[in-house]
Amino acid sequence: MSSGIEALVNREYAYGFVTDVETDTVPAGLNEDVIRTISAKKNEPEFMLEWRLKAYRRWLTMKEPHWGNVRYPPIDYNSLVYYSAPKSVKPLQSLDEVDPELLRTYQKLGISLNEQKMLAGVAVDAIFDSVSVGTTMREELGKLGIIFCSFGEAIQTHPDLVEKYLGTVVPHSDNFFAALNAAVFSDGSFAYVPKGVKCPMELSTYFRINSKNTGQFERTLIIADEGASVSYLEGCTAPKRDENQLHAAVVELIALDNASVKYSTVQNWYSGDAEGRGGIYNFVTKRGKAAGVNSKISWTQVETGSAITWKYPSVILQGDNSTGEFYSVAVVNRKQQADTGTKMIHIGKNTKSTIVSKGISAGQGNNSYRGLVRVLPKAEGARNYTQCDSMLIGNNCGAHTFPYIEVQNNTATLEHEASTSKIGEDQIFYCKQRGLSAEHAVSMIVSGFCREVFKELPMEFAVEAQQLLGITLEGSVG
Amino acid sequence: MLSGTGSAQDHALPDIHSRQTGRSSVRRFTQYKQHSITGFVLEINDLHAGIGDREILRGITLKVNAGEVHAVMGPNGSGKSTLAQVLAGNPSYQVTKGTVRYNGLDLLEMDPEVRAQNGIFLAFQYPVEIPGVSIAYFLRSAYNEIRKANGQEEVDPLEFLDLVQDRLRLVDVDESMLSRSVNQGFSGGEKKRNEIFQMAVLSPRLAILDETDSGLDIDALRIVAEGVNKLRSPENATIVVTHYQRLLNYIIPDFVHVLANGRIVKSGGKELALELEEHGYDWVQNSAGVGAGAS
Numbered sequence: 135m136s137s138g139i140e141a142l143v144n145r146e147y148a149y150g151f152v153t154d155v156e157t158d159t160v161p162a163g164l165n166e167d168v169i170r171t172i173s174a175k176k177n178e179p180e181f182m183l184e185w186r187l188k189a190y191r192r193w194l195t196m197k198e199p200h201w202g203n204v205r206y207p208p209i210d211y212n213s214l215v216y217y218s219a220p221k222s223v224k225p226l227q228s229l230d231e232v233d234p235e236l237l238r239t240y241q242k243l244g245i246s247l248n249e250q251k252m253l254a255g256v257a258v259d260a261i262f263d264s265v266s267v268g269t270t271m272r273e274e275l276g277k278l279g280i281i282f283c284s285f286g287e288a289i290q291t292h293p294d295l296v297e298k299y300l301g302t303v304v305p306h307s308d309n310f311f312a313a314l315n316a317a318v319f320s321d322g323s324f325a326y327v328p329k330g331v332k333c334p335m336e337l338s339t340y341f342r343i344n345s346k347n348t349g350q351f352e353r354t355l356i357i358a359d360e361g362a363s364v365s366y367l368e369g370c371t372a373p374k375r376d377e378n379q380l381h382a383a384v385v386e387l388i389a390l391d392n393a394s395v396k397y398s399t400v401q402n403w404y405s406g407d408a409e410g411r412g413g414i415y416n417f418v419t420k421r422g423k424a425a426g427v428n429s430k431i432s433w434t435q436v437e438t439g440s441a442i443t444w445k446y447p448s449v450i451l452q453g454d455n456s457t458g459e460f461y462s463v464a465v466v467n468r469k470q471q472a473d474t475g476t477k478m479i480h481i482g483k484n485t486k487s488t489i490v491s492k493g494i495s496a497g498q499g500n501n502s503y504r505g506l507v508r509v510l511p512k513a514e515g516a517r518n519y520t521q522c523d524s525m526l527i528g529n530n531c532g533a534h535t536f537p538y539i540e541v542q543n544n545t546a547t548l549e550h551e552a553s554t555s556k557i558g559e560d561q562i563f564y565c566k567q568r569g570l571s572a573e574h575a576v577s578m579i580v581s582g583f584c585r586e587v588f589k590e591l592p593m594e595f596a597v598e599a600q601q602l603l604g605i606t607l608e609g610s611v612g
Numbered sequence: 613m614l615s616g617t618g619s620a621q622d623h624a625l626p627d628i629h630s631r632q633t634g635r636s637s638v639r640r641f642t643q644y645k646q647h648s649i650t651g652f653v654l655e656i657n658d659l660h661a662g663i664g665d666r667e668i669l670r671g672i673t674l675k676v677n678a679g680e681v682h683a684v685m686g687p688n689g690s691g692k693s694t695l696a697q698v699l700a701g702n703p704s705y706q707v708t709k710g711t712v713r714y715n716g717l718d719l720l721e722m723d724p725e726v727r728a729q730n731g732i733f734l735a736f737q738y739p740v741e742i743p744g745v746s747i748a749y750f751l752r753s754a755y756n757e758i759r760k761a762n763g764q765e766e767v768d769p770l771e772f773l774d775l776v777q778d779r780l781r782l783v784d785v786d787e788s789m790l791s792r793s794v795n796q797g798f799s800g801g802e803k804k805r806n807e808i809f810q811m812a813v814l815s816p817r818l819a820i821l822d823e824t825d826s827g828l829d830i831d832a833l834r835i836v837a838e839g840v841n842k843l844r845s846p847e848n849a850t851i852v853v854t855h856y857q858r859l860l861n862y863i864i865p866d867f868v869h870v871l872a873n874g875r876i877v878k879s880g881g882k883e884l885a886l887e888l889e890e891h892g893y894d895w896v897q898n899s900a901g902v903g904a905g906a907s
């Protein structure tokens with residue numbers, strides 16, 4: 135696999151469908167042959183194939199989970215195409231074929247025409263700046279010994295690291311969607327920060343070469359070795375359209391002794407038309423292991439997109455004095471459904487976790503917070519603080535909270551605060567009286583409500599997220 | 613459209629309700645010389661309004677010219693806040709009859725934000741909390757929204773911080789207040805002061821102060837009143853809504869109106885407020901034939 139600039143440029147030119155195999159496709163449906171083919175096409179070492187097959191066999195014995203507070207028609211897993219080479223995904227011919235709502239949103243976000251096309255899945259013939267930015271960035275990181283590349287590339291260039299850490303946080307057998315991902319995952323990101331290195335910049339998929347269209351089964355693995363720290367940004371604020379309705383990604387984070395990993399997401403997959411048709415089902419497994427002493431894993435997520443969101447970025451607090459954090463804003467409007475939250479599993483002594491969840495429901499959206507705090511017998515002095523707030527806009531939406539607590543050590547301290555508020559007519563009128571439009575008022579009130587989470591985001595990301603929130607909630611008040 | 617860019621000397625904030633074309637920095641703008649003043653008029657005619665089936669205002673007629681200060685007094689429940697809210701366009705209230713013209717425009721047809729953009733400001737009797745939104749951000753957004761609506765350029769956060777300094781001093785508010793969430797955890801007095809601070813920044817054409825004196829101790833009352841007085845100018849008008857006379861010792865009204873049962877039962881000059889103080893509201897209600905105990 136070449137990483138020469140020319141090759142990259144050509145890939146982008148071909149609409150960025152990252153591929154190192156020529157254009158054939160695998161027929162729809164899933165069986166061991168399909169998995170062998172995927173692995174072979176990716177030129178993977180034996181251990182990867184074995185792992186995929188193990189996952190697949192396990193997956194066959196599992197049932198799709200339905201405990202989430204979300205509703206959708208049955209998914210026919212045998213009608214999905216699990217390996218699609220570039221040409222099988224037919225790009226649209228022009229922006230005229232794209233949902234006008236979506237285009238309007240792009241305009242509001244100030245996204246260039248070319249970028250609009252790329253996000254909406256229209257064929258483009260422009261070369262993006264991100265290619266050169268990405269290359270420069272990688273050189274700089276390389277000097278520090280930081281590895282930041284696509285998962286596929288990591289398997290080729292650092293198979294030892296992949297073999298050592300893959301599946302150590304989210305095992306191949308973890309859950310139905312994670313097992314499916316393990317069997318068929320296409321690509322994703324890989325980052326390794328060596329001992330004692332503080333990564334000097336935010337790592338972002340947006341700038342990572344090869345990041346375009348990593349597909350519906352994305353897999354990310356981030357490792358901070360002893361004393362290392364890294365902050366990673368996933369996604370971008372612009373809504374992305376995708377041919378594939380089902381997304382089942384897996385993210386694994388590992389922090390060794392005194393290391394920290396901060397992972398921020400702005401998720402804005404296409405949420406479908408006004409009726410929710412065509413929106414993405416985002417069924418994601420994200421988990422971090424604070425494996426070492428004094429280690430820290432921190433999740434921040436702003437979830438505004440997708441028709442259905444099912445994700446619980448979690449932390450296993452294994453090392454003594456380790457810290458886990460989860461800051462979340464989840465917004466649903468129109469017919470969107472979200473069932474999201476976290477799990478904090480306290481294993482080590484004096485482990486500490488913080489959960490701040492802000493759920494906003496508008497339109498006919500349905501928003502559920504689901505969180506588990508588990509304190510195991512050896513977790514002396516464990517502490518958790520949970521704050522879980524819901525805001526309702528209008529009368530046809532729903533907000534639910536499902537907090538679970540399991541404590542097996544009586545030295546643990548747990549604090550839980552929850553609130554539900556309705557965005558008040560009086561608040562909106564107060565803003566309007568000062569000259570602000572209803573939409574501006576709502577986005578301001580909601581941003582205020584989410585402030586504790588936004589302040590965890592990197593600066594520009596926070597500004598964009600705030601703007602995005604306003605757009606997501608457009609039309610939610612008269 | 614309202615015109616006139618004049619500002620009193622101690623009223624150095626740019627007038628955001630006048631149209632400005634082309635690029636112009638705030639700094640340059642603040643140095644604008646005073647010229648063409650056109651007074652505006654608010655004409656309320658036989659205004660009836662209420663909530664649901666309940667009629668609260670039963671035929672209010674009132675004319676306010678630029679440069680004037682009107683006091684609207686009356687017992688609790690007489691409809692003072694309702695009048696203020698209806699003028700500001702609160703959708704909870706329905707206007708069932710009558711007209712309100714503002715500068716020749718049909719005020720009742722205008723959305724609340726458009727009224728604000730046209731220079732109408734209401735200092736709320738019960739200011740609303742907006743958790744997590746700083747005053748600086750809130751007020752700058754409002755300021756910019758009004759500027760935009762009047763064809764002027766927006767100001768950035770630093771410019772804004774600069775230009776609110778003298779406004780902070782005017783109502784004796786510490787700069788640290790700017791980073792607090794709007795009205796959240798404010799004492800009653802702080803809320804009222806914050807309303808007047810906002811008014812000072814937005815420099816409205818028509819300010820309606822609804823019970824701004826309640827919750828203020830005497831020192832705060834004096835500061836707020838002085839602030840209001842400094843902002844008085846020939847092209848602005850103020851409607852001071854109050855239950856008590858004491859605010860009117862500091863803000864001297866040109867006219868006093870007494871509201872009872874949704875009607876103006878008596879109007880007069882500033883001396884009317886003193887008479888009221890002496891005789892109580894029953895006196896007007898009786899003398900107006902409205903009947904005691906109507907409150």
Ligand SMILES: Nc1ncnc2c1ncn2[C@@H]1O[C@H](COP(=O)(O)OP(=O)(O)O)[C@@H](O)[C@H]1O
Nearest residue numbers: 663666668686687688689690691692693694695
């Ligand atoms: N939101 C409301 N719902 C029902 N009645 C109201 C409402 N607001 C005011 N009223 C009634 O209208 C009357 C006038 O109220 P208000 O305008 O607040 O009087 P004031 O400000 O003079 O004390 C009172 O009898 C009050 O109870």
Ligand SMILES: [Mg+2]
Nearest residue numbers: 692693737823
């Ligand atoms: Mg009142």
